[in-house]
Amino acid sequence: MTRVATATDGLERFSLSGRVALITGATRGLGLEIARGMAAAGAVVGINGRETATVEQIAGTIPNAVPVPFDLADLPSAATAIDAVVARHGRLDCVVNNAAIRDRRPLADITAHDFRRLLEINLVAQYELARVAARHMSARGQGHLVFISSMVGQQSYQGDPAYVASKGGLEALVRALAVELGPQGIVVNAIAPGFFRTDVNAAFFNQPPARNLLQRIPLQRFGRPDEVVGAAIFLASDAASYITGQVLTIDAGLSIAL
Numbered sequence: 001m002t003r004v005a006t007a008t009d010g011l012e013r014f015s016l017s018g019r020v021a022l023i024t025g026a027t028r029g030l031g032l033e034i035a036r037g038m039a040a041a042g043a044v045v046g047i048n049g050r051e052t053a054t055v056e057q058i059a060g061t062i063p064n065a066v067p068v069p070f071d072l073a074d075l076p077s078a079a080t081a082i083d084a085v086v087a088r089h090g091r092l093d094c095v096v097n098n099a100a101i102r103d104r105r106p107l108a109d110i111t112a113h114d115f116r117r118l119l120e121i122n123l124v125a126q127y128e129l130a131r132v133a134a135r136h137m138s139a140r141g142q143g144h145l146v147f148i149s150s151m152v153g154q155q156s157y158q159g160d161p162a163y164v165a166s167k168g169g170l171e172a173l174v175r176a177l178a179v180e181l182g183p184q185g186i187v188v189n190a191i192a193p194g195f196f197r198t199d200v201n202a203a204f205f206n207q208p209p210a211r212n213l214l215q216r217i218p219l220q221r222f223g224r225p226d227e228v229v230g231a232a233i234f235l236a237s238d239a240a241s242y243i244t245g246q247v248l249t250i251d252a253g254l255s256i257a258l
Contacts, residue, residue, distance in 0.1 A: 013237060013238040013239040013241075014041070014233060014234065014237050014238075014239045015041060015042050015237065016038055016041040016042045016043035016093075016094075016233065016236060016237055017041075017042030017043075018042065019042070019043045019044070019093040019094060019236070020043065020044045020046070020085065020089045020090075020091050020092050020093050020094075021038050021043045021044070021045050021046065021092075021093060021094040021095070021096065021236060022045075022046035022048060022068060022082065022085060022092065022094070022095045022096070022133075023035045023038070023045060023046065023047065023048060023095075023096040023098055024048045024072065024095075024096065024097055024098050024099035024129065025048065025049065025098045025099025025100070026045075026046075026047045026048050026049060026058070026098065027047065027048075027049035027051070027054050027055060027058045028198070028199055028200065029198035029199060029200045029225060030098060030148065030193060030196060030198060030225050030228050031096070031098040031099065031148075032058065032225070033225040033226050033228060033229055034096055034098065034228060034229055034232045035047055035058075035062060035065065036062055036229070037226070037229030037230075037232060037233055038094075038096075038229075038232065038233055038236060039062050039063055039064045039065055040063075041233045041237075042064075043064065043093075043094070043236070044064050044065075044066065044089060045062065045064060045065045045066070046065075046066055046067075046068035046085050047059040047062070047065050047066065047067055047068060048068045048069065048070065048081075048099065049069060049099075050069070050070075050071045050072075051069070052067070052069040055067040055068070055069040056069075066085075066088075068081050068084075068085060069081075072099055072121050072125040072129075073120065073121060073125070075124075075125060075128045078125065078128065078129060078132070079128070079132045082095075082129070082132045082133055082136070083132070083136075086136045091136070091140060092133055092136045092137060092143070093137070093142070093143060093144060093236070094143065094144040094145070094146065094236040095129060095130065095133045095144075095145055095146070096146045096147075096148065096232060096236070097126045097129055097130065097145070097146065097147045097148065098148040099121070099125075100121065100122045100148070100163075100166070100167075101118055101121045101122060102118075102160065102163050103118055103160070103162050103163060104160055104163075106161075107161050110161065110162050114162065115162045115165075118162045118163065118166055119162075119165075119166050119169070122163070122166035122167070122170065123166050123169045123170055123173070126147060126170060126173065127173060130145050130173075130177060130188075133145065134177075134181055134184070134186055137181075137184070137185075137186050138181070138184035138185070138186060140185075141184065141185040142185040142186065143181075143184075143185065143186040143187075144186070144187055144188075144189075144235060144236045144237075144240070145177065145181070145186060145187070145188040145189075146189055146190065146191065146232060146235045146236060147170055147171075147173070147174055147188075147189070147190040147191070148190070148191050148193065149167050149170050149171050149174070149190040149191065149192045149247055150163075150164075150167040150192055150193065170190070171190060171192075171247055174188050174189065174190045174245060174246075174247065175245045178244040178245030179245065182244055187235075187240065187241065187243060187244040188244055188245060189235045189240070189243060189244060189245070189246050189247070189248065190246070190247045190248070191228060191231050191232065191235070191247075191248050191250060192247050192248065192249045192250065192251070193223065193228055193250050193251065194217075194223060194249070194250060194251025194252055194254050194255070195210075195213065195217070195222045195223060195251070195254070196222060196223035196224065196225055196227070196228065197222050197223070197224065197225070198225055205222065210222075216254065216257055217251075217252045217253065217254045217257070218252060218253035218254070218256075218257050219252035219253060221252065222252075223250070223251075223252060227250065228250055231248050231250055235248065
């Protein structure tokens with residue numbers, strides 16, 4: 001008997017119903033929007049941040065969200081928190097490594113100590129979270145790791161040598177993990193956002209360089225945080241089950257116009 005296609009065929013592959021996801025740095029900016037979007041797509045979403053009260057308050061405003069407070073600088077606590085999520089929900093399907101720190105000072109002002117601290121948060125902690133999460137995911141033979149990277153060339157436009165170096169390392173890590181974890185059924189990808197207006201970077205968008213930059217963006221506008229959500233849901237879903245080791249750029253065409 002020939003099967004008749006329906007209007008919803010294929011859409012179920014984008015659903016996160018029954019999934020458990022953890023989003024780091026989810027109390028504001030892109031992380032918060034991703035958490036809201038993944039919860040709306042059906043996932044139980046772990047809200048991470050450093051301040052317990054803030055994490056609990058944010059989690060209370062999102063259906064299916066649970067507070068998972070820990071500081072990325074405290075790797076043992078981070079590992080314990082992930083283990084607790086799995087113990088409570090029986091699984092961990094996706095980790096969105098979103099949290100990062102930034103040091104906008106020029107090279108002459110960023111000491112080796114400062115550089116190491118930034119790498120510890122932006123690269124080493126991301127590695128450790130992926131390592132711990134992969135242990136749980138491999139036990140089930142499937143999982144999604146999503147890293148929020150950054151367009152290295154675009155970020156160099158503002159300077160930030162330490163930040164740019166950490167994000168370049170992150171993209172290399174994505175490729176390496178994709179190769180190593182693929183046989184375990186775990187896909188590893190990254191999202192490279194362009195210029196998005198958030199509460200974190202509001203000051204930049206009020207400066208002349210931002211107005212000049214706007215003229216170089218093909219869509220002639222900066223991004224809204226919610227415009228990253230679709231990519232995050234996609235990469236965390238079965239719709240992306242055969243995609244790994246990739247960096248999805250979301251920048252309104254800026255990277256091809258430079």
